[in-house]
Amino acid sequence: MKKKTLLIEIGTEELPSRFLYTMSLCFYQNFKKELKSYNILYKKIKHFFTPRRLALKISDIDTSDRILKINKKGPSIIDAYDKDGKPTDAAKRWANYCGISIDQASHFKNKKGEWLLYQAKKKQEKIEILLPKVIETALKKIFIPKSMRWEITNKKFSRPIRNIVILLDNHIVQGKVFDIDSHNFLQNHLCYKEKKIKINNAQEYPSILFEKNNIIADYEIRKKTITKEINTIAEKINGFTKDNPSLLEEVSSLVESPKAFLATFEKKFLKIPKKILVYTIEKQQKCFSIYDDKKKVLPYFIFICNIHSKLYKEIILGYQRVMHARLSDAEFFFTNDRKIKLEDYLLSLKKVLFQNNLGSLYEKTMRLQSLIKWVAKYSCSDKKNSSRAALLSKCDLVTNMVCEFPELQGIVGMYYALEDQETKDIAIALKEQYLPSYSGDKLPYTLIGCSLSIADKIDTLSGMFSIGNIPTADKDPFALRRLAIGILRIIIEKKIPLDLKMLIKKSLFLYDEKYTKNSILYDKIINFFIIRLFNWYEEKGYNINIIKSVFSYKLTQPIDIDKKIQALSFFQKLHYSKSIILSIKRISNILEKQNEKISGEININLIKKTEEITLFHTIENFDKFTKDLFKEKKYKEVLLKTKELEKPIYNFFDKIKIYHSDLNIRKNRLILLHKIIKIFSKITNFSYLY
Known part of the structure; x- marks a missing residue:
């Protein structure tokens, strides 16, 4: 077996930072699959990437000839x-x-x-012949949302590919990838005169890039380097930077030769609301804010340059000029917006279309006001303040600040509401109305925020369904699935006793009364919610049979569904649960075989045997004890109580002959069994759990 080190580097034009990590990972995974398909063995693969390169280094790859x-x-x-x-x-x-x-x-x-x-x-073909084919196939299989075509070759990739390196130890593997000949010259940093860096052996990668021009090909090392530098700089001015993983990851994907620098901005900009100031520095300019020990923003920022230059003073001045311009814009918009109160923007919403055939944002606001009063009854949020929050909820959308920085919607509304002396809960609700905005995002903290978020999301969702904008299997342009999951998460995690059926009908009524009589439209929306909820539990790893058993009852109150799933998941782990479930199965099988429907009350006078007397009294006591538990939906406590039924049921089957010669006694015993099934059917359909 001949073992060598294989190096592959794909030199490209600047790749989009937000897709860079995913692309590198896909290349790595695709390449592994291709090697497996040819039964080529290796020890390990490490993937590298920078904005201008994707690379793989494969240790101990078997290059010996193979017989297939x-x-x-x-x-x-x-x-x-x-x-x-x-x-x-x-x-x-x-x-x-x-x-x-x-x-x-x-x-x-x-x-x-x-x-x-x-x-x-x-x-099998020699590995030198196979590799170019394997590499090109692995590259072509990378999922790229938006790809480019270039030059007369009309090849397709995220960005034009300009350079190919394939080395087996010190041997150049000759071949073409995307019609580009392979060689042993790595793509250099964009800012250097020398366009290529010669590499003689695959073992030299990636250290040769760093030694020549401070290029760090390893993403994790790049991140650690940046983190260390910004912390060191912040400490020098007695400050610190807050953890911001998304910013760190984006910046690490924007540079390949990182160097951190400290810059300043004018103190007057500290008057800009903190969230807006930080947004401008971090989201707009991709720089790091610095805070003092009281968590106040300092008039400094740290930026990451993609080159190590002696002219660093000019670079700092350049960044400061750009930052000054951006903060001046933010200051101007803020000052201009505050000439009138947030509420005064309400009438301007009449000129802004919410959606074709669904009216303006003003009309949406009026619907939200009505809907939130109804939701507030269940969420226990203050009705008056909830209504006020709904009235102000969309006002910031027509401010200069949000028009310039759309991602600040809600946040701007919160700051402007506080400036107008609105209560803190109302102001915070304006920010929280868009939560959760993605899978795993945090939920609104305030009761008003929860109510407003539910009202806003259901209004959009029911409105979209009413005009036929319904998601398909592969398309959801209005993110309605995300809205549905958001509503469900708030209801369940905040324990709001809302019924989806009532919520949908109330929302549809506010659009048009005729929609409440449209059973097809209602069924589409309720089924959309139920499917989302079913999938959500499945993704969280709950037992599929438990999910099916609860959902078979077509419940529409998410809290009830959740409590039953939680209780059954707990019950299934109890040592006596199997015995109880098998007893239910046995009873169900007996009752199903009866030609006539078993119903009616138990005749106490026909109960003679000790075992059936014991079972009867146990059932009676169980019914009395659990009556309030069922009302309070304490299903876990009910299921714990079923332990008391285990032995009486077992003894009944062991000692009692159900099919007695006396038809009245037989029927009485069947009614007794039917009563047990009725108790358990209040919880779920146990037939899914056999």
């Missing part, structure tokens, strides 16, 4: 020969495809029968 074993299964012997023993057309076609005659085929047997088999051995 070919096994091609043919038709069964029954189908391969006719009654006279002559090959059928199916057998002939198969043999022709394999390039053999029927006589050259062997046979093999398994449990299902006997089959024709073609076996052969052939020499």
